[in-house]
Amino acid sequence: MSLYNLTVHELHNKLVKKEVSSVELTKSVLARVEELEKSVHSYVTLTTEDALAQAQRVDEKIAAGEAIRPLEGIPVAIKDNMCTKGITTTCSSKILHNFKPPYSATVVNKLAEQGMVMIGKTNMDEFAMGSSCETSYFGPTRNPWNLEAVPGGSSGGSAASVACGEAIYSLGSDTGGSIRQPASFCGVVGLKPTYGLVSRYGLVAFASSLDQIGPFTKDVTDNALVMNAIAGHDALDSTSLNYQPEDYTKALVNDVKGLKIGIPKEYYGEGVEPAVRESVMNGIKLLESLGAHCEEVSLPNTQHALSVYYIIAPCEASSNLARYDGIRYGFRAEDAADLIDNYKKSRSQGFGEEVKRRIMLGTYALSSGYYDAYYLKAQKVRTLIKNEFEEIFKKFDVLITPTAPTPPFKLGAKTGDPLSMYMSDICTIPINIAGIPGLSLPCGYTQEGPIGMQIIGKSLDEATLLRVAYTFEQNTDFHKQRPNL
Amino acid sequence: MITKKDVEHVAMLARLEIEEGQKEVFTEQLNNILEHISKLNEVNTDNVPPTYHVLPQKNVWREDKALPSTPREDALANAPEQENGCFKVPKVIES
Numbered sequence: 001m002s003l004y005n006l007t008v009h010e011l012h013n014k015l016v017k018k019e020v021s022s023v024e025l026t027k028s029v030l031a032r033v034e035e036l037e038k039s040v041h042s043y044v045t046l047t048t049e050d051a052l053a054q055a056q057r058v059d060e061k062i063a064a065g066e067a068i069r070p071l072e073g074i075p076v077a078i079k080d081n082m083c084t085k086g087i088t089t090t091c092s093s094k095i096l097h098n099f100k101p102p103y104s105a106t107v108v109n110k111l112a113e114q115g116m117v118m119i120g121k122t123n124m125d126e127f128a129m130g131s132s133c134e135t136s137y138f139g140p141t142r143n144p145w146n147l148e149a150v151p152g153g154s155s156g157g158s159a160a161s162v163a164c165g166e167a168i169y170s171l172g173s174d175t176g177g178s179i180r181q182p183a184s185f186c187g188v189v190g191l192k193p194t195y196g197l198v199s200r201y202g203l204v205a206f207a208s209s210l211d212q213i214g215p216f217t218k219d220v221t222d223n224a225l226v227m228n229a230i231a232g233h234d235a236l237d238s239t240s241l242n243y244q245p246e247d248y249t250k251a252l253v254n255d256v257k258g259l260k261i262g263i264p265k266e267y268y269g270e271g272v273e274p275a276v277r278e279s280v281m282n283g284i285k286l287l288e289s290l291g292a293h294c295e296e297v298s299l300p301n302t303q304h305a306l307s308v309y310y311i312i313a314p315c316e317a318s319s320n321l322a323r324y325d326g327i328r329y330g331f332r333a334e335d336a337a338d339l340i341d342n343y344k345k346s347r348s349q350g351f352g353e354e355v356k357r358r359i360m361l362g363t364y365a366l367s368s369g370y371y372d373a374y375y376l377k378a379q380k381v382r383t384l385i386k387n388e389f390e391e392i393f394k395k396f397d398v399l400i401t402p403t404a405p406t407p408p409f410k411l412g413a414k415t416g417d418p419l420s421m422y423m424s425d426i427c428t429i430p431i432n433i434a435g436i437p438g439l440s441l442p443c444g445y446t447q448e449g450p451i452g453m454q455i456i457g458k459s460l461d462e463a464t465l466l467r468v469a470y471t472f473e474q475n476t477d478f479h480k481q482r483p484n485l
Numbered sequence: 486m487i488t489k490k491d492v493e494h495v496a497m498l499a500r501l502e503i504e505e506g507q508k509e510v511f512t513e514q515l516n517n518i519l520e521h522i523s524k525l526n527e528v529n530t531d532n533v534p535p536t537y538h539v540l541p542q543k544n545v546w547r548e549d550k551a552l553p554s555t556p557r558e559d560a561l562a563n564a565p566e567q568e569n570g571c572f573k574v575p576k577v578i579e580s
Contacts, residue, residue, distance in 0.1 A: 380530035386536055
């Protein structure tokens with residue numbers, strides 16, 4: 001198997017045993033990038049020279065007999081909404097097309113401390129608003145399993161790069177499903193951690209009470225390794241939890257005996273394709289055969305989650321995106337008559353259509369006279385959704401649902417109808433609203449592409465999610481499939 | 486129901502210019518989304534407190550101690566226009 005197809009832990013062993021060097025590995029991934037970028041287009045910016053220089057440093061360390069850490073010398077891709085000092089960070093928007101941050105995000109610094117080799121910054125829906133990677137100013141990313149289809153979004157580039165070996169692992173961000181849905185579409189493992197577990201410092205804000213950073217990997221073991229590197233309190237993020245994360249590799253236990261798994265029926269209803277339902281149910285049957293106790297449950301407030309999300313997220317976005325004014329950084333329009341005209345022209349020419357639509361929606365919902373009817377109402381229903389999860393987790397260890405209602409859909413299939421695009425996140429949105437963790441891992445393949453299974457857990461119980469996912473993986477071979485590209 | 490006039494008003498508040506043809510499209514799309522969202526009115530939320538934030542923590546303080554901040558040069562490096570160590574904007578005051 002080619003180097004670029006291997007996992008972090010397999011490659012770490014090869015580096016330690018000196019079977020392969022970090023430079024060889026990095027070159028293998030860069031050759032893959034060279035080969036596939038025309039068709040897949042995972043990246044907005046490549047950092048080839050820095051990557052090779054860093055790989056060289058790791059090789060010198062190994063040659064000198066020094067120990068290396070689990071992620072050291074392993075090629076990674078970073079979503080282009082995480083600040084990288086001196087390296088363009090665009091959010092796939094015209095308005096930030098030339099923005100070079102004066103500082104790095106905490107997660108980027110943490111991975112740098114672990115000796116990461118960064119290949120580049122990945123493509124996404126503009127400002128993470130979308131479920132298909134089609135709203136990127138730089139053009140869409142395509143699904144490595146089916147080039148006619150979308151990779152999902154918004155972290156489409158991060159998911160696609162890992163699926164086809166343009167990176168060994170990557171980071172994405174998830175506001176309503178933006179890690180898990182593309183993980184499902186691209187056949188990789190994606191984790192949205194508990195809100196506050198991973199620092200958001202340096203993550204360009206979309207909806208601050210929902211955004212969370214997490215890893216894309218080829219298997220569950222790699223996911224635990226990346227979580228070990230990025231989780232933990234950060235004084236620079238006031239919403240960061242004061243919590244000492246555990247060693248997530250200790251959760252990699254092949255055993256689900258006695259675990260209680262809830263199957264919330266609302267996630268299997270209308271709009272969920274039969275092939276998806278069947279694959280996920282087969283996964284649940286497997287876990288049951290391994291000793292888990294599975295039971296159907298009901299979460300009736302799930303039906304309101306999408307509405308709550310499409311109030312909260314645009315409201316927070318309209319406020320967060322007010323900072324793009326063409327003055328301190330980013331795109332500035334020519335020929336503005338005065339200051340207000342400069343704001344209007346820079347923003348109108350700098351933002352794409354979906355971003356404008358959400359700013360408009362949020363501005364409307366927050367405008368004079370509407371606050372109680374929309375924002376306050378949504379925050380109250382949010383309480384009901386959160387309470388419902390808390391109740392159910394008194395009786396169950398995890399819940400299992402489809403990650404997305406469909407396999408990957410074709411490019412252009414939903415771009416004309418915002419609501420149908422929003423429906424693609426129907427199974428993932430409630431989890432962000434409650435702030436709890438969710439993990440997607442591959443559980444089936446169709447002609448259109450992969451299918452993902454979502455495991456949902458209680459707050460800060462990433463360990464149990466990883467244990468269930470690891471057990472599933474050890475007893476199946478979905479994670480060993482690679483796209484034929 | 487929101488109208489084309491509402492769209493124009495909200496665009497002004499958001500400092501956006503919407504092209505004439507696009508206004509109708511936005512009016513229709515925003516109405517579709519708002520109609521979907523209006524289902525929330527069926528939910529009884531009497532005596533339910535709002536969740537602005539899922540974490541139990543409230544204000545987070547640190548010691549009031551000066552720490553290094555971004556150098557002016559770095560903060561200005563991305564500015565489309567600058568002058569005398571400041572961001573430069575189009576004229577605000579009539580002369």
